[in-house]
Amino acid sequence: MTINNNRFDFIPLTHILLACTITTILSAVAIFHNLVLILTILYGATILFFMFKKKYTQCFIWLICALFSTQAYLTVQRDLKKFQEHASFLQTPCIVKGVILQKQASDLHKEQTTLLLQTFNIYNKAAGVIKASKKIVLLMPSKRAQKFLEGQTLTIFKAMLSQPKPDEEYRTYLIKEGIWATAFITSERIFINNGDNRSWFAQSSTLFAQFLHRSTINLFNPLFLGKREKTITNLSIQHQSLYWGIVHHMARSGIHLVTLFGLFMGLFHYARIKHFYRYLICGILMFGYLEISIPSLSFLRALSMIMIQIIGKMHKFQYSSVHALTLTTLFTVSYNPWCILFLDFQLSFGITAVIIWLFQRKWAKTVAFAPKIIIPS
Structure with a gap:
């Protein structure tokens, strides 16, 4: 299909999303390898080439790709700047005040507890005060950390903060x-x-835990809340699960959220709840589950894809798993390009892409988002 004397060609949405996603990931890799100049030259030369050939559609797509790549570059520079600032507060005694976000115990090698602290302010006699909110990891002996609970506000005196070497x-x-x-x-x-x-x-969690046996808590926390403690008890439970062939239930990931979503949708179907309210209630429950749990990257990927499906169904759009995955990948890499360097992103998004590709190849046909017109992609 051509418009305006072959100057503007129609390209399916699937191709646009795939192009933006792939180029953004490759751009992030180039940024981490200090190839920003080469990347800029490639984008500029490609856009000029398509403009010279009067292929304005391809030129527009490459401009969008360049926009997402620029966003990834700016995000990397911003994160580096935030990490490197306030260096004068490091390796000097500071007074730190903040709230405990997470608490994780470990007794495999030595009894030690890790606290994730969201600071309100950090004071140093020579450097002054940091009023900006920052996240700090505190390591301490487990015996001393027993009295600390998630959500409590702490003030730590003479804390020696440090950062790893470059x-x-x-x-x-x-x-x-x-x-x-x-x-x-x-x-x-x-x-x-x-x-x-x-x-x-x-x-409520503290009150609820008082009525549960310790072994029950060790099963409940990793399975439903994503909180895994590296303790001998938890390791024993994992070995028992491995013996019975059910160790996969401990790997809380996107499949748990998908299972929960399917369960709710089945219940709402038999309850005869209207189509719109069915997806609306399910979306609220998904966000509520996100609020009370510790999300992993695969969990966030599944949540994002489910929310795209919910929004599409509520507005009677044609849902496409390819579109959902590419949109999720695109915004994930743009928001936090550092994740592509880690195995959780590579496995979660990579395996999901392979599963969708196999499914589409065998059973389905990808269609572009359109409320009334279905366009093959």
């Missing part, structure tokens, strides 16, 4: 997770704010 891979992981520094807490004085100002969910 050539260490752990530094890349911290940047990806948005963590600014780490600290090992041994004898530092820690003050817990008076009163229990934790969230309603944190208080």
